Amino acid sequence: xxxxxxxxxxxxxxxxxxxxxxxxxxxxxxxxxxxxxxxxxxxxxxxxxxxxxxxxxxxxxxxxxxxxxxxxxxxxxxxxxxxxxxxxxxxxxxxxxxxxxxxxxxxxxxxxxxxxxxxxxxxxxxxxxxxxxxxxxxxxxxxxxxxxxxxxxxxxxxxxxxxxxxxxxxxxxxxxxxxxxxxxxxxxxxxxxxxxxxxxxxxxxxxxxxxxxxxxxxxxxxxxxxxxxxxxxxxxxxxxxxxxxxxxxxxxxxxxxxxxxxxxxxxxxxxxxxxxxxxxxxxxxxxx
Amino acid sequence: xxxxxxxxxxxxxxxxxxxxxxxxxxxxxxxxxxxxxxxxxxxxxxxxxxxxxxxxxxxxxxxxxxxxxxxxxxxxxxxxxxxxxxxxxxxxxxxxxxxxxxxxxxxxxxxxxxxxxxxxxxxxxxxxxxxxxxxxxxxxxxxxxxxxxxxxxxxxxxxxxxxxxxxxxxxxxxxxxxxxxxxxxxxxxxxxxxxxxxxxxxxxxxxxxxxxxxxxxxxxxxxxxxxxxxxxxxxxxxxxxxxxxxxxxxxxxxxxxxxxxxxxxxxxxxxxxxxxxxxxxxx
Numbered sequence: 001x002x003x004x005x006x007x008x009x010x011x012x013x014x015x016x017x018x019x020x021x022x023x024x025x026x027x028x029x030x031x032x033x034x035x036x037x038x039x040x041x042x043x044x045x046x047x048x049x050x051x052x053x054x055x056x057x058x059x060x061x062x063x064x065x066x067x068x069x070x071x072x073x074x075x076x077x078x079x080x081x082x083x084x085x086x087x088x089x090x091x092x093x094x095x096x097x098x099x100x101x102x103x104x105x106x107x108x109x110x111x112x113x114x115x116x117x118x119x120x121x122x123x124x125x126x127x128x129x130x131x132x133x134x135x136x137x138x139x140x141x142x143x144x145x146x147x148x149x150x151x152x153x154x155x156x157x158x159x160x161x162x163x164x165x166x167x168x169x170x171x172x173x174x175x176x177x178x179x180x181x182x183x184x185x186x187x188x189x190x191x192x193x194x195x196x197x198x199x200x201x202x203x204x205x206x207x208x209x210x211x212x213x214x215x216x217x218x219x220x221x222x223x224x225x226x227x228x229x230x231x232x233x234x235x236x237x238x239x240x241x242x243x244x245x246x247x248x249x250x251x252x253x254x255x256x257x258x259x260x261x262x263x264x265x266x267x268x269x270x271x272x273x274x275x276x277x278x279x280x281x282x283x284x285x286x287x288x
Numbered sequence: 289x290x291x292x293x294x295x296x297x298x299x300x301x302x303x304x305x306x307x308x309x310x311x312x313x314x315x316x317x318x319x320x321x322x323x324x325x326x327x328x329x330x331x332x333x334x335x336x337x338x339x340x341x342x343x344x345x346x347x348x349x350x351x352x353x354x355x356x357x358x359x360x361x362x363x364x365x366x367x368x369x370x371x372x373x374x375x376x377x378x379x380x381x382x383x384x385x386x387x388x389x390x391x392x393x394x395x396x397x398x399x400x401x402x403x404x405x406x407x408x409x410x411x412x413x414x415x416x417x418x419x420x421x422x423x424x425x426x427x428x429x430x431x432x433x434x435x436x437x438x439x440x441x442x443x444x445x446x447x448x449x450x451x452x453x454x455x456x457x458x459x460x461x462x463x464x465x466x467x468x469x470x471x472x473x474x475x476x477x478x479x480x481x482x483x484x485x486x487x488x489x490x491x492x493x494x495x496x497x498x499x500x501x502x503x504x505x506x507x508x509x510x511x512x513x514x515x516x517x518x519x520x521x522x523x524x525x526x527x528x529x530x531x532x533x534x535x536x537x538x539x540x541x542x543x544x545x546x547x548x549x550x551x552x553x554x555x556x557x558x559x560x561x562x563x564x565x566x567x568x569x570x571x
Contacts, residue, residue: 008382010376010380011376011377011379011380011382012376012382014372014373014375014376014380015372015373015376015377015388017369017372018369018370018372018373018432018436019373019388019391021369021428021429021432022391022392022395022429022432022433023391025407025410025425025426025428025429026394026395026403026406026429027391028410029406029407029409029410030402030406032406032409032410032413033405033406033409033410035409035413036409036412036413083304083307086297086300086301086304087300087301087304087305089297090297090298090300090301091301094297094298094301100540102301102305105305105308105309106305106308108309108312108533109308109309109311109312111486111529111532111533111536112311112312112315112525112526112528112529113490113505113506113509113525113528114490114492114506115492115506115509115510115513116315116509116521116522116525117311117315119509119513119517120310120311120312120314120315120318121311122329123314123318123328123329124310124311124314126329126330128330129329129330160307160308160311163308213397217397217398217399218399218400220399221399221400221401221402221493222399222401222493223401223493224492224493228513237401238399238401241401241405242401242496242497245405245408245497246496246497251409251412254405255405255409258401258402258405258406261399261401261402262398262399262402265399269397
């Protein structure tokens with residue numbers, strides 16, 4: 001009897017320390033951020049007084065940054081999907097014995113420091129760089145045109161930096177497909193295109209859903225790309241949160257802004273999941 | 289035309305891979321640059337100088353040492369805590385599994401600014417001095433979930449009959465764990481640890497909120513980027529990259545070997561490198 005009670009407690013002992021760490025340093029801090037967001041006053045003397053005004057203020061002050069954040073992150077996610085799906089498809093179905101090497105080539109760039117990677121893009125898209133020169137020669141860009149400090153550069157950076165989040169889940173879902181299903185569709189007189197849209201793509205949909213979420217969330221919260229590749233006109237919410245906390249030290253507004261952003265992203269994600277209707281998202285179902 | 293229809297996707301894939309490798313190429317090439325001014329943005333000429341003097345900038349060395357120390361401690365803690373959680377989740381049916389799972393997924397789905405800002409809010413309210421300790425708290429926190437995911441993916445494909453055999457042959461539960469379970473899941477624990485290490489050493493966003501005066505490698509780059517990044521940073525980034533690459537190749541190789549020994553389903557081997565890379569891109 002005592003033995004079974006002890007056995008039943010084993011998982012709690014195993015998980016205990018780690019989960020407590022997550023509660024203490026993730027869940028509870030979110031609560032404190034909520035508390036901080038309802039304070040008012042000046043630096044050194046912020047008092048808690050249910051000041052919901054911080055929320056309305058931060059929304060009206062930073063509405064353009066909010067809009068921009070969702071447009072940039074959304075566009076980057078879409079572009080990442082357009083780049084990733086065919087690539088993942090090619091590796092999964094046409095990779096042959098090069099599969100692993102190709103996968104490695106895909107993830108390898110992301111083993112360099114994130115900041116350095118972004119600074120490398122700053123170099124590539126720089127005013128006297130090769131890309132700008134080529135675009136000028138092709139008259140796609142005016143003589144005094146530039147890429148840096150434009151939305152294009154920031155979106156390009158966001159698209160690039162989160163690619164593995166898109167490629168790998170899609171690859172994993174394509175890899176699992178039984179090729180015989182596609183052959184069966186073709187035997188039953190479907191064209192390649194029909195076979196793709198009615199067999200391959202639906203099976204890979206959970207990978208697409210997971211990939212888009214894993215790309216959108218960090219992209220929406222990012223401020224590094226906007227910092228290096230954009231100007232203040234391309235500032236995203238992350239840039240404002242960073243500045244409000246670390247240089248302006250207007251903590252209540254900063255906290256309110258962070259909370260609003262988290263909630264906005266959660267709502268977007270929720271709507272998206274409802275729309276995409278995927279249960280395989282977290283992989284919880286096929287785990288055991 | 290038919291050829292193009294058939295091979296178009298391969299051409300597309302080739303271009304995509306070239307695109308992905310472009311920054312890497314730029315970093316490596318510009319580590320040999322000899323810039324005229326402070327900014328290493330245009331190609332001026334070839335020099336080996338910055339490779340010879342990689343370790344000649346005291347602040348950079350200190351930042352790198354700080355990063356390595358922080359990553360080492362954070363990796364050990366996160367790997368232990370995360371592995372224990374993974375064992376509990378895969379091995380036991382218990383009340384509260386779903387909320388536990390949820391608690392592990394949520395930090396990975398939260399934007400890093402929010403994680404950093406929330407922690408800073410708490411530290412501010414309690415007036416805690418920012419530095420190594422606050423960074424360590426943050427790094428362990430964001431690494432745990434990734435460790436759980438990697439180790440769990442491996443435990444799911446685990447052949448329990450090996451443990452049963454050990455028990456039948458008279459081994460106690462702890463002996464079984466030490467002599468059978470641990471060696472078999474060791475590759476997963478190692479790749480989880482590597483991932484935790486990579487996440488920690490590369491973290492900028494969360495660290496920027498909770499570092500105080502403690503400068504890590506990414507924070508050094510961020511500070512230096514305002515006034516011109518020393519070319520040595522490019523060389524050091526290249527070295528760091530090569531080390532990570534070697535470590536990754538080593539785990540893949542070791543994992544293959546372990547798989548052959550344990551005859552685990554080959555399906556599982558995408559999971560570890562997948563999480564490994566996905567985690568790394570978090571920055």
